[in-house]
Amino acid sequence: MTDAAKPRGVSGQARVWWRLRQQRLALIAAGYILLLYVVAIIGPWIAPYGPMTGDLRSTLQGPSIAHWLGTDHLGRDILSQIIYGTRLSMWAALEAVLIAIILGVPIGLLAGYVGGKLDRAVMWAVDLIFALPPIMVALGIIAVLGTTLDTVMAAVGFAFSTRFVRLTRGMTLTEREELYVDGARVGGLDVWTIVSHHILPNIAPALIAQAALQFGGVLLIEATLSFLGIGASLEQPSWGRLLSQSRDYMDAYPFLAIPSGAAIMLAVLAFNLLGDGLHTALGRDTIVAKRKTKRRKGDTETQRHGDGSNARSLIKTNMTALAIQGLQVRFPGAQNREIEIVCDVSLDLKSGETLGLVGESGSGKSMTALATLGLVPAPGWISNGSVQLGGRELTTLPDSELRRLRGKEMSIVFQDSFTSLNPSLTIETQLTDPLRAHLGLNSRQARERALELLALVQLPDPQRRLNEYPHQLSGGMAQRVGLARALACQPSVLIADEPTSALDVTVQGQILDLLKDAQRKFGMAILFITHDWGIVAELCDRVAVMYAGEIVETGKVDGVFAHPRHPYTRALLATLPGLDRTGTRSVPVIPGVVPPPQDWHKGCHFYPRCALAIPACNRNPVPLTSVGDDRQTRCVRAGEEGLW
């Protein structure tokens, strides 16, 4: 039972409820819709007058105690007509939406899952109808079949069913590509089970949200048709019909247009808000966190991890290109708590050297890189610490000045080269924009420089590539372009955030060689972020190991590999299968998993998984301490003889 750690968080259903409750507007809207349906059901009993009971002695009256919303040209009570209209509109909308779902969803599921010719035929027909405005489709059907309300709503339902076909098919196509569907096929399940039991539950939330939105659309069409005199017959009180009657009295009594119009608008608004809320609450990747405008909290906050001063004094030469001290990054969490995802990171990067920053996913290494550049994504912020580039403090610089340094003095290469290039701009634009912004080159000079850069990163046929778009490149080529962009202004510091992790090993080798060449040429310092210890071994002079938001050990590469001084480093190095390790079929393991930031321990973050843990480890934050020649470690037992 090595990995049987505690389950994380609350159960899925509870979370959906919590998300739903966050959508307050949607809840209010849902309440209003419920009220409308209650009114629709009990309308005849609560309406003060009959819908057609007129009193010609009191026509076109304003609101009064007898008639809360006044009367119309025949002296009929407006409120009663609205109540009866609710009955009509709500049932009509329900009818149309149900027809649309019953027709649309199965066809969409089938076309999406089966694919091929069936899919193409169905979608061609659907697109044909979809291209026409639903109201025109409805009008055509009505002209043929006649103008009873049921016909009208069936026609509207038919017109709207194409939307459900398209939506369902699109989502089914996406789901079909998910591995769990392959898994179900390998499990020998039949098509019916896969579609109904596996795919449908996953697309149902989006369908429900969509249904709510379509209710609004259907209500609007029903009102429009009634307004035009096509939907409900003259004897049937409907919102649209009421509004159309008030048109004749725009001059004399404009108030007549208000109640029915407001009734339509509020109902549509309620369905739209409910649909939006459901969409947000049921979406798979919901970001609930609200944006916070809070910036650095600065010095009022006591530092949790000591002041790191002993780390600072050790290697501070005037050769330092980049110095990070006690960096903290926080994000707002649930219940107004703040979650620290980078805690007390200190790094020094000397000119011309390569520092490896290694750690597993979630250790905070990429966030450290973004914070260094002043690019912590909202709603996070740098809550403490300093970043100095060539002796200049960056965390207090205004954005406009930071921009002048970014890309010029300090630049970054990202892991996924494709997503970090803009899909709709040419390589030329993306390479020359920074050159023109930082070096003031004109477009011809910038283009020439861009060609030189592409030659530097050994991109074949640079002339042609300049005019191409990212999607025309292979992964390796895109990463070369990313590298060229980062090197454009010959920065003094290059941050490489897993630049080769998405590439094949043979391409990885070429990119690493390029980096080494560029470093030799420009003499820049490289902060190389990776999870691959083999790359650290090849490329780096020094290494800093991150675990759960903290640097746990730093030192010269050879020393750290030969004699790790932190239990995490030691255990991790032991688990790595080497190319030359033979025989044993069982690898040493580190039990458990990297905990999420909200579960990090107050003391040593590695405490729960550590083989050397003693009670003292969990008491207080552990500072980074120096243990010999250019080596620091964050371990309570670092000083114990014989342990290392």
Next chain:
Amino acid sequence: MLKYGLTRLAATVPLLLAMSVLVFLVATIMPGGIAVVLLGDNASPETVTVLEAQLGLNDPLPVQYARWLGNALQGNLGDSWTLKEPVVGVIVRRMPVTLSLAVGGMLIGIILGLMLGIIAGLRPGSGVDRLITLIASIGVAMPAFWLAMLLAVYFAVQLRWFPAIGYTPLGEDPVKWLRSITLPCIALGLPTAALIVRQMRSSFITVLQSRYILAAHATGIPLWQVVSRYALRNALVPVVTVIGFRLAVVFSLSLAVEQVFNLPGIASITIRSVMMRDIPLLQGTVLLTALFVVVTNLLIDLSYGWLNPRVRLA
């Protein structure tokens, strides 16, 4: 780009043909058949048979369709049964009114929608954003014809800034023309703007959170350049889709707005054709809508190509 445009243009031909088949079929699937509709339910079977023979209704369907299509291509959609004049003439006379509304309404909607959407999307969660989002939510729920009535009551009836009803052709008096379509265009434009605001805002926010925008910030180019050059174009792609849907709908939305302002556009003849089962007139108006939709879809496809190189170069 030219090649892409031509392929898209060629692709509209089958679409138009399919639409014409649909439109043609409307007439043939009438319960009882056209002759009965024309002559009324009390007509004797003999007269029905005679009329059917006269109209060529006994020919096989493909023959009837070919004859109908041949006429349609020569600009002959037959005579309206109720107005007793050529359908094409009726439509050509009324077209400028509806087209003015549709184009004017879309222009107001697109310009206003994009502007407010960008403002809201730049600072999500701010006061301005919340205000714009709220107004947009209400605007989307607002029936265009209700808005038209409210505008008419206030600006035409009470303030008398604009005429409450009626239409002056552009050729007759441009100023009067503008005044006669201003309110209808606003009534069509505001709900359209609301729709575009919502899409523009959300896609702008999505794009601003993307990796390539982060990477663009990391290159240190100025903020305005990141927003205008790196974000805007990509954010526009889903907005164009919404504009396309809206273009198709705005044509039918203008039906109700025309009624409010008593404009002599397509609306009244469409409703007339539906209520009185005037099949040639209905075929004409539906075909016109279809044509409008096909043309706008073509424009939308072309703008996709302009916005997205993957589409253009595929």
Next chain:
Amino acid sequence: MNASTAMWDKFANLSYGYSMTPPPFLSVRDLRVEFAARQLLFHRSRPPTRAVNNVSFSIPTGQTLGLVGESGAGKSTVARAILRLTQIQGGQIFIDGRNVSSLSGAQLTEYRRQVQVVFQDPYSSLNPSHVIGEIVGELITRHRGVRPGAARDEMVAGLLQRVGLGRFVMDRLPDELSGGQRQRVAIARALAVEPRLIVCDEPTSALDVSIQSQIINLLADLQASAGLTYLFITHNLAMARHISHNLAVMYLGYLVESGPTERVFAHPAHPYTEMLLASSPVPDPARQRERAAARSRISRSTNPEIAIAVTSCPFANRCPLVMDVCRKTMPAQTEVSGGGSVRCHAHATGLTFT
């Protein structure tokens, strides 16, 4: 048995020429998979599947074959063909000597009881709206006829225990588990039908380094206790070396080299295998710096972006040993001393990098 079968069996024996080798459980013969060009507009989350040309290999019962290669090599296509998730255009697949390449209906269901899968991405391979108990129990119901209920729950709990998970995960959604836990669930689901072969398609590459070894150990333990046969697909050579008895190396749809793991690592016969080995970093500074220097010498001259003829060796544009014949004809599969086979013109002439 016709002549070609006999020839092929001879070849299979050459590939795994141990005298003590058990009979093959899975044999793939001349497997060919092709794909029509897909619509470009179609966005897909998964990279497009690659064609596979004349791939043959076999896996002895209870052993592991490591299938290695880079993206686009066609490894996953081979896996999907064996799992009957994709149509094959040529060749045969044998399980226990029985041709399974055209099974359907009840026979296919029966086949699915013997062959299961563990996919790379445990975030996509478990249905996000099903609880773990259903994910694992579903196949028990389908193939062993046990209805949902207490009895099935006991069986599920037993399976979860075998993969190191407590029964408390049964009513959790995949979303609430870590990557490593999810991958354990995926393994438990595969075990639910008591299969004999598990296709592991990069089962560890989506996981953190410290979790990878946990999963590898689990798979090795299960093999030892249940006599499972594995087809283990990976791009990580160190991982492949650790778990595989035999290795097969693929490049652009061709199987370019195969043989006993030790032989392939000690004496790679194909220049691509050699390049792959040289490019895989080892976590040892002194050695890796040396290896990097050697790698640079090999790979610097090559350029994968140059187009090559359809008939040529697929590696011709990157091969440091390339000869005229390589650009004209595809090399045949030849025997390698020390076990296994290779497709390389240069191998016959005895050329090497070093």
